[in-house]
Amino acid sequence: MAPRIATLTLNPAIDQTIHVDHLVPGEVHRALSMRLDAGGKGVNVASCLADWGADVTALGLLGADNAAPFESLCAAKGIADRFVRVAGSTRVNIKIVDHADTTDINMDGMAADETDLARALAPLDAFADDNALVVLSGSVPPACPPEIYADLVSRLRTDGARVVLDTSGAPLGHALSAPVLPHVIKPNRRELAAWAGQPLDTIEDVIACGERLRARGIELVVVSMGEEGALFLSDEGALLARLDAGPLASTVGAGDAMVAGLVAALAQKAPLERIARLATAFAVAKLGRAGPHLPQRSSVEALSEDVVITPAQKCGGVVHGEV
Ligand SMILES: Nc1ncnc2c1ncn2[C@@H]1O[C@H](COP(=O)(O)OP(=O)(O)OP(=O)(O)O)[C@@H](O)[C@H]1O
Ligand SMILES: [Mg+2]
Numbered sequence: 001m002a003p004r005i006a007t008l009t010l011n012p013a014i015d016q017t018i019h020v021d022h023l024v025p026g027e028v029h030r031a032l033s034m035r036l037d038a039g040g041k042g043v044n045v046a047s048c049l050a051d052w053g054a055d056v057t058a059l060g061l062l063g064a065d066n067a068a069p070f071e072s073l074c075a076a077k078g079i080a081d082r083f084v085r086v087a088g089s090t091r092v093n094i095k096i097v098d099h100a101d102t103t104d105i106n107m108d109g110m111a112a113d114e115t116d117l118a119r120a121l122a123p124l125d126a127f128a129d130d131n132a133l134v135v136l137s138g139s140v141p142p143a144c145p146p147e148i149y150a151d152l153v154s155r156l157r158t159d160g161a162r163v164v165l166d167t168s169g170a171p172l173g174h175a176l177s178a179p180v181l182p183h184v185i186k187p188n189r190r191e192l193a194a195w196a197g198q199p200l201d202t203i204e205d206v207i208a209c210g211e212r213l214r215a216r217g218i219e220l221v222v223v224s225m226g227e228e229g230a231l232f233l234s235d236e237g238a239l240l241a242r243l244d245a246g247p248l249a250s251t252v253g254a255g256d257a258m259v260a261g262l263v264a265a266l267a268q269k270a271p272l273e274r275i276a277r278l279a280t281a282f283a284v285a286k287l288g289r290a291g292p293h294l295p296q297r298s299s300v301e302a303l304s305e306d307v308v309i310t311p312a313q314k315c316g317g318v319v320h321g322e323v
Contacts, residue, residue, distance in 0.1 A: 003133040003162070003267050005049060006082075008124060009042030009060035010117070010148070011109040011139045014069050014092045023098040037291055038069040039093070041138030041166060044253045044292035048260035048282060050077035051294035054267065057082050057127060061112055061120045061141070063089040082127075084120040086112060109141035117144060121152070130160030135263060136182070137166045137256065146170035150178035162266070166259050168194065176213065184266070185213070186222040186259050206231055207238055207312055220272075222262060222279065224255050230283075231312070232276040238312035241276035243303065245287045257286035257294070277304040 019032040038047075046058040057080040062070055064085040074081040091107035112120075128134060134156050136149050149171045156163050157180050165175055165182040168191040175182060176195060192209055193200045200206045210221040210233045224230040229242025261282025265275040281304035285294050294300055 003131050005133045006057040006127050007042035007046045007135040009040040011141045012040030012090050015039045016092050017095045019097050036069045038073040041256050044256035045135050045260045046079050047292040048257045048294050050079050052264050059124050065089040082123045086116045111143050112141045128156045128159035128161040132161040134161050135164045147174045150174040153182050154180040181217050184220040188224045234272050236272040239276045240310045241280045241307050243280050243284045243307045245284050248287050249290045253292045254283045258283040277307045280307045
């Protein structure tokens with residue numbers, strides 16, 4: 001039986017994109033267009049999984065005052081909306097796009113208190129069982145303890161769920177030093193280097209760091225490296241996967257699409273090479289689109305066949321990437 005998939009987004013955002021001709025600080029501008037998109041990493045993962053055809057449940061916190069973009073996205077894509085509404089508004093991140101640049105103005109997340117968090121997490125506890133695959137993604141709201149993912153991983157694993165974690169900074173640090181670790185992590189190279197406290201300049205450095213985490217019990221470590229591709233490390237071996245992208249519409253959310261691809265492959269109980277191919281195909285397919293959307297499934301499958309896979313070999317405890 002295919003696993004049931006859920007994503008958790010504790011710190012969602014609405015992306016407000018405003019196009020103007022020419023941005024001049026201090027001047028009054030007329031907007032050429034404006035759009036609102038539901039955002040947040042778990043939302044992006046759910047959106048890509050739904051495009052792939054997976055049944056997915058989205059959980060987390062939403063401000064009751066401006067939940068419409070999330071409700072529209074869930075309705076349009078058939079995502080089960082189990083977000084808990086709390087008083088107030090979800091933060092709005094503003095992107096001002098003119099002929100030359102994009103200017104970002106990001107807000108702090110909602111001031112969720114303990115009661116809000118407990119309400120948001122209750123449906124996750126109800127969801128988690130030994131046939132559940134749960135994705136914990138993104139930053140946490142300002143008032144939320146940074147140990148939250150460490151605690152959740154332990155809770156979810158106790159219930160038998162498989163857990164994929166994609167976060168950074170203190171929440172990642174706590175989750176990686178906890179006694180119970182997630183099954184899968186997908187830091188990007190910068191996030192992994194920040195956790196390791198050292199630069200990971202070469203592919204060999206990245207592999208060695210990922211292998212240290214695997215040795216501590218994480219089954220699958222995926223390190224994404226932007227246009228250099230991504231490393232996939234499991235007990236089946238170490239693979240580097242990359243695919244040249246066509247014209248880039250937006251690199252934002254490529255990592256989230258990659259997490260969706262990982263989950264799609266894990267749901268099929270796929271071997272490592274298929275995981276690497278599908279995760280890379282999801283990411284590259286998303287690069288051609290502005291938002292967290294995938295083309296039809298056959299196009300993603302076709303891309304997965306074009307992904308270039310290079311083995312990375314382990315020799316006497318030292319790991320060398322064949323690149
Ligand atoms: N310019 C690019 N060309 C080819 N592939 C790319 C490019 N940018 C990203 N990718 C693919 O997308 C994957 C994820 O990208 P990246 O490492 O930037 O994730 P990320 O930093 O977690 O992104 P985000 O958190 O913004 O979603 C990469 O491992 C790679 O497979
Ligand atoms: Mg990322």
